[in-house]
Amino acid sequence: MRIAAVRVWGLAILTGIVLGLLAASPGHAQVKMPDDFTFEQGKGDPGPVTFSHTKHRDNGVDKCQACHVKVFKMKRGQTGPLTMEKMKAGEQCGACHTGTTKVGDKVVFAVNNEANCGKCHKKS
Numbered sequence: 001m002r003i004a005a006v007r008v009w010g011l012a013i014l015t016g017i018v019l020g021l022l023a024a025s026p027g028h029a030q031v032k033m034p035d036d037f038t039f040e041q042g043k044g045d046p047g048p049v050t051f052s053h054t055k056h057r058d059n060g061v062d063k064c065q066a067c068h069v070k071v072f073k074m075k076r077g078q079t080g081p082l083t084m085e086k087m088k089a090g091e092q093c094g095a096c097h098t099g100t101t102k103v104g105d106k107v108v109f110a111v112n113n114e115a116n117c118g119k120c121h122k123k124s
Contacts, residue, residue, distance in 0.1 A: 047121040060104040071095045087111040
């Protein structure tokens with residue numbers, strides 16, 4: 001009898017939590033996007049790069065798994081240094097930024113096109 005009561009109370013609490021979460025967030029739960037972060041300007045780079053998870057989400061990359069963990073590790077700094085050589089070889093940002101990959105109805109710009117440098121590298 002006591003075990004059954006514990007199970008009922010546990011189920012009631014779990015149900016209350018789930019219903020509370022559903023009521024608090026219309027649609028589905030929103031994940032808080034990490035703050036933007038800036039990569040230092042490397043020698044010979046046209047400028048530092050600031051990465052924005054929010055901007056990528058707003059442009060249609062709606063799942064963390066689109067980049068993590070297949071392309072990038074979840075924790076910043078664990079993937080290793082980001083280099084243009086790797087990106088131009090289709091790794092890191094270059095896995096999607098090919099000039100042919102589509103996100104929604106937009107084609108993602110290519111990292112190997114010098115006309116696009118200013119899209120990531122901002123002059124200070």
